[in-house]
Amino acid sequence: MNNALSTEKRRGLRLSDLLVTILLSLVIGVVYHFWSSVYDLFKPLFFQADELVYGVWFLAPTLAMLLIRKPGVAILAEVAAAHVEIMFGSEWGIQLVLYSVVQGLAAELIFALLRYRSFRLGTAAFAGAAAALGSLLVDVYYGYVTDYTLWMMLFKYALRIISSAVLAGYLAFALAKALEATGVTQLLRPVTKRDYEALDHD
Numbered sequence: 001m002n003n004a005l006s007t008e009k010r011r012g013l014r015l016s017d018l019l020v021t022i023l024l025s026l027v028i029g030v031v032y033h034f035w036s037s038v039y040d041l042f043k044p045l046f047f048q049a050d051e052l053v054y055g056v057w058f059l060a061p062t063l064a065m066l067l068i069r070k071p072g073v074a075i076l077a078e079v080a081a082a083h084v085e086i087m088f089g090s091e092w093g094i095q096l097v098l099y100s101v102v103q104g105l106a107a108e109l110i111f112a113l114l115r116y117r118s119f120r121l122g123t124a125a126f127a128g129a130a131a132a133l134g135s136l137l138v139d140v141y142y143g144y145v146t147d148y149t150l151w152m153m154l155f156k157y158a159l160r161i162i163s164s165a166v167l168a169g170y171l172a173f174a175l176a177k178a179l180e181a182t183g184v185t186q187l188l189r190p191v192t193k194r195d196y197e198a199l200d201h202d
Helices: 004-008 017-042 049-068 073-087 095-113 123-143 150-182 192-200
Strands: none
Touching: 004 123, 017 049, 017 073, 049 095, 049 123, 049 150, 095 123, 095 192, 123 150
């Protein structure tokens, strides 16, 4: 069974993988759009309090990768989810394309560095944090933080990285584990004993 799973992974993305990734991204893209309302609720609490929930916007690449477990899924999921958000009329408009590419690629790189063999809690958390760092690069590119002092920068992005590790990492892992338990993921790929064991350890 393990050999069969390894062979399947080497074949790359199947049409079913693409369709599931896109479908998942459609759902998360809708969440992205409406999450702005939650994000705004945190703003009055304290300086940069909204960063505490920022990590949800990196959920697509980590969750998709934990479910599909094939190269290219993370970046595809984030780009697709961003396009859904754009279609809903996001205030960020076409800028979301660049954000999604960089954020998805950053998350993808974490799984790639581990040769797409680790899908544990820690890996998901690092992928979420990497996506947050990717968003920092785009923020700098667009000049959104030019007026920030050093302490403001550090505080803002420290909160974002923590939020991303928790929401795009821990939350994504919990959702994937819940789906594994229902057996739904057997429709996506053969689930082995090793897969279940991986979900029981960080």
